[in-house]
Amino acid sequence: MTTPREVFERLSEGITAGRFDELSQLYAENTVVEHPTAIPVSGRIEGREAVHERFVGGSGTTLRLSASDVVVHETTDPEVIVAEYRYTVESSLSGEKTETDNIQVLRVRDGLIVHSRDYHDYLRMAAVQGAVAGLTDAYAQVPPHEPGPVQPRPARLADRKSPLGVFQRLCYGVSDQRWSELPDLYAEVTEVRHPFLPGAPALKSREDLRTHFALAGEIGIRMQATDLVTHQGTDPEVLIGEFAYEGQLGATPFRVNNIFALRVRDGEIVESRDYGDHPALAAATGRLPELLDRVTA
Numbered sequence: 001m002t003t004p005r006e007v008f009e010r011l012s013e014g015i016t017a018g019r020f021d022e023l024s025q026l027y028a029e030n031t032v033v034e035h036p037t038a039i040p041v042s043g044r045i046e047g048r049e050a051v052h053e054r055f056v057g058g059s060g061t062t063l064r065l066s067a068s069d070v071v072v073h074e075t076t077d078p079e080v081i082v083a084e085y086r087y088t089v090e091s092s093l094s095g096e097k098t099e100t101d102n103i104q105v106l107r108v109r110d111g112l113i114v115h116s117r118d119y120h121d122y123l124r125m126a127a128v129q130g131a132v133a134g135l136t137d138a139y140a141q142v143p144p145h146e147p148g149p150v151q152p153r154p155a156r157l158a159d160r161k162s163p164l165g166v167f168q169r170l171c172y173g174v175s176d177q178r179w180s181e182l183p184d185l186y187a188e189v190t191e192v193r194h195p196f197l198p199g200a201p202a203l204k205s206r207e208d209l210r211t212h213f214a215l216a217g218e219i220g221i222r223m224q225a226t227d228l229v230t231h232q233g234t235d236p237e238v239l240i241g242e243f244a245y246e247g248q249l250g251a252t253p254f255r256v257n258n259i260f261a262l263r264v265r266d267g268e269i270v271e272s273r274d275y276g277d278h279p280a281l282a283a284a285t286g287r288l289p290e291l292l293d294r295v296t297a
Contacts, residue, residue, distance in 0.1 A: 004108035007026055027048050037119050063128070069084075076234060080231055084273065087099070105242065144252075170182065174216075192274065243259075
């Protein structure tokens with residue numbers, strides 16, 4: 001039986017080789033592919049035929065993608081893997097290149113992808129194609145977000161030293177604006193990266209996190225974590241958590257989709273890659289022009 005890892009490897013190798021007309025055969029007939037961080041709005045594709053049209057008519061016609069630095073996280077669900085990797089992205093029109101980070105959650109059954117949630121750095125991909133200038137208008141034309149119900153919290157959180165317990169306390173701590181407490185979820189020496197945020201430095205200590213969360217508190221945004229879905233790695237220290245922040249700034253509601261890849265040791269985060277929809281947050285807070293300037297600098 002073909003394993004989820006082998007299916008991902010075939011997908012990655014096919015994209016790198018540019019065999020876009022073949023790739024839909026890796027997907028089930030009734031597959032669902034979601035793009036939670038697509039810009040200016042998240043996307044969803046249903047069915048193998050629609051996936052095929054996306055591959056042969058989408059960015060594959062204008063971008064050359066080469067994968068490297070691949071890390072595949074096996075999970076305790078034998079159908080599910082999470083893959084982190086980098087793309088070298090080259091525009092076939094301008095010849096410009098950039099590097100992007102990516103993370104995908106794949107569910108593979110009977111050797112075929114039945115569900116995939118693909119988080120890519122769409123902002124940098126837009127920049128290499130010279131398509132950033134139109135994003136301000138594109139976001140302005142997006143219909144206002146209609147907030148949905150916030151997922152109820154568990155009656156009891158997981159053990160506070162477990163990866164799940166730490167992740168829950170991080171999400172709900174942001175929801176409750178416990179900014180001064182959140183740094184204590186991290187080790188004294190840690191490494192936290194925000195791969196989709198242009199120019200963001202790595203946060204390498206608990207004190208760095210203290211400054212980070214204090215700034216978040218000063219902005220005054222209220223957000224509630226919802227739709228938490230976690231994937232426990234077969235490595236007991238590793239947890240991948242998908243979730244969204246539902247928030248409001250003034251009269252403007254917004255939703256920011258995220259996926260965090262954490263390593264938790266002795267109840268503290270020693271490593272985290274926080275992939276978030278920063279353009280959506282920037283658009284909601286009036287900081288989109290600043291973000292676009294950073295990605296084109």
